Amino acid sequence: MSRYDPSVIEPKWQSAWDKAQTFRATRDGDKPKYYVLEMFPYPSGRIHIGHVRNYTMGDVIARYKLSTGHNVLHPMGFDAFGMPAENAAMKSGGHPKTWTYENIDTMVEQMKPLGFGLDWSRMFATCDPEYYGQQQALFLDFLEAGLVYRKNAIVNWDPVDMTVLANEQVIDGKGWRSGADVERRELTQWFFKISGMAGELLDAIDSLDEWPAKVKLMQQNWIGKSRGLQFAWDLTEPTHGHDKIEVYTTRPDTLMGASFLGLSPDHPLTKALEADNPDLAAAVAEMRRGGTTEEALEKAEKLGFDTGLKVQHPLDPSWEIPVWVANFILMDYGTGAIFACPAHDQRDLDFCRKYDLPVIDTFRALENGTPVENEAFVPLKTEKVRWLNHFAGLDVATGQEAVDTTIDWMQAKGLGEGVEKFRLRDWGLSRQRYWGCPIPIVYCDTCGVVPEKKENLPIALPFDNGNEEIDFSVPGNPLDRHPTWRDCACPKCGAPAKRETDTMDTFVDSSWYYARFTAPRAETPTDPDEANYWMNVDQYIGGIEHAILHLLYSRFFARGMIKTGHLPETAAEPFNALFTQGMVTHAIFQTTGKDGRPVYHYPEDVDLRDGKGFLNDGTEVTIVPSAKMSKSKNNVVDPMHIIAQYGADTARWFVLSDSPPERDVEWTASGAEAAHKHLSRVYRVAAEAAASDAPGNDHDTALLKEMHKAIFDVTQGVESFGFNASIAKLYAFTNTVAKSKAGSAAKREAVKTLVHLMSPMTPHLAEEVWSMLGGEGLIANAPWPVADEKMLVEDSVTLPIQINGKRRGEITVAKDLDKAEVERQALAHEAVQRALDGATPKKVIVVPGRIVNVVV
């Protein structure tokens, strides 16, 4: 009898699928279409076990849908622009393009042996000029449709390297290479007008029935709709052309608790004052130190500077409050100015205590309300509180009632306006980098800012132009330094002009690739027929880290593409269903070095015994379980080693088996070995069944009944992303088949069904066994088994009996036995009799088919 040898059978079936073009996406017949897409990878160099898990999940769905009669589109590509390629060029020389395409080749070579049912003919990388040229066409159409504009934005500036830094290049407020203190600086940048769609993007979330609730909630909070009051405070003395300061507040009801008026360091008035007030300029410079992330801004120590200006309270002109500049006020939100009410906002309170500003309560708790000391009183807006001195005459009311009343009252008096605002900011797409999609804009001395003509696209990066003089030896944007690339003719007047040297944010690349996959070689961004047929993505799969930005930008882009005629109206929400999968983790094995620092050891150097790990020389290592895989911790598992050792099917089986797909899974050597043992067992059981000639007997029905239960359970698992549950059932069913004394015909049927149910996860093994047992054609194309409902019915049921909620016994009764009889039998049970000791039960709860609980 032959043994299970994945190194022989896997290449064999891969070439069989290739030959039959099994996974080529086609629009044939009247079959329904199904588009399954996994978030495409960044070409970092090698595939990661996390990729294996991600693509295996997609492959299970793709193969399952193929066998349930769908035309399936399951493509693969690469998100290939971005900083790591430039970093590699800076570090080791060479060119980002060479590095990127070499990495792509390697990764494709590594993915093919995994046997994914992908339509490789559609592959592209976002750095292909054929792709980014179409992206430039989209940009021009978006510009024409009013979805793109220019304004100033704040960036991380490294004053030593004289360059813009990405957030991840700012470490503790310092530039990662220069170590210099990073400053926040303004630059003119291109923006997508996503804020104009904020309301629509928010409302449409409700229609995303097959998205995880957590992702929808995160997007809702990110868009952040609020209703508040916008109104002005008059300056007691006009200055620098300002006679009042506009503020926006979501808590206008606390107006009588105003302590000071706060300006953002980037507010126009702040900038005006800075010019002739050196002390203020110095304070603001201090406030502008550090990175631009929201986290850095929020966690920074609260700093303030008294401008000396005063404003009049809108309800009482004799009440003047000071104007401060404060570093925690964001220019991007509202009007860049606030009034502070320290009694009901912890941040304001901390600031007022630090700078000795007044704290005035406006409301207190209904019971035991005490004045605010060092903890702001911030009840839920739905909670009733007692107002101390409310101008609109409120006494006891909730915060929400007070806000509404105040807005109405202020509006009626003409003192302000109720407005809706969103937290969502416009999407800045300009990057001062080389390895990205050039922004197709030309600056002409006479014509100004001119969009490039479509017939001149793609505006290719200098390397793609055949001009390779790219210099990464100094920081900054090589396009900006390139001797000739930026020189061009003005598309409008033909005079010599200069190109935009900024490239696009890589989020742009990934915001429409799903649409491009429907017609990857089209001469326009999309082909209407193909887009109409294949859109939307029926199932999108990727990491939770993309829950907000990538998915929100894609939703925006789909709408923009509808507006510009590149997608049908029905594609406004491009992803019908979303699934967010967890990471693959691995233990870290560490010892302590002589210098006291941790030393990390590769898994292959560690011998595991009884839950402890030892090095070759007998040194025990500390095991840190379930850590994110990271090269620096030496706990990365290379899928290629696993394939060499056990085969692709084992790797696929294991990444699905041990954890629910949305959760992290820990890779363990013993788990991988167990998966391999199980696949060998299936092969053995199949070979035995193939060789057996046992006659049919009275065990046949029991086996076939179990088979139909397995069909039902496994199918349900696959349909609901419960792959680990499907696999648990498949383990159990394998056990049943192996132990069954049924005849050979029934056994062969059971084994064929077993491997059919396994085929989305372990497709090579399934094909091999299928052909061994005389299955017709490829199992990949065979129709999915259907459970016979008659075989699922059980006629009796075992009910646990609880006494006071604790399980004390069980009874087996006919499935539809009536409640009174179940109760009678339960009470007759010896454990119940013992517990009752002659008394009558206080209560008996009978849940039909479930449980009996006797309360004594």
Add this chain to the structure above:
RNA sequence: GCAGGUGUGGCGGAACGGUAGACGCGGCGGAUUCAAAAUCCGCUUCCCGAAAGGGAGUGUGGGUUCGAUUCCCACCACCUGUACCA
């Protein structure tokens, strides 16, 4: 800081408000073997007990319920995002 999530045996994890620990790993015992590997069979939450049985138990502390891993409140720890990492 803010937003979202997660927390169950020695380990990964299972459980429409209804038998907590399915399935797998590890461990223990047995079969097979000259022996081993491989394979097969059984046991395995913890504590007390020879057993029958009893007690405890799903991050912590409360609450709702006949019954809570599941629902509610407060807290702790970890993970993800935080708009220029992708």
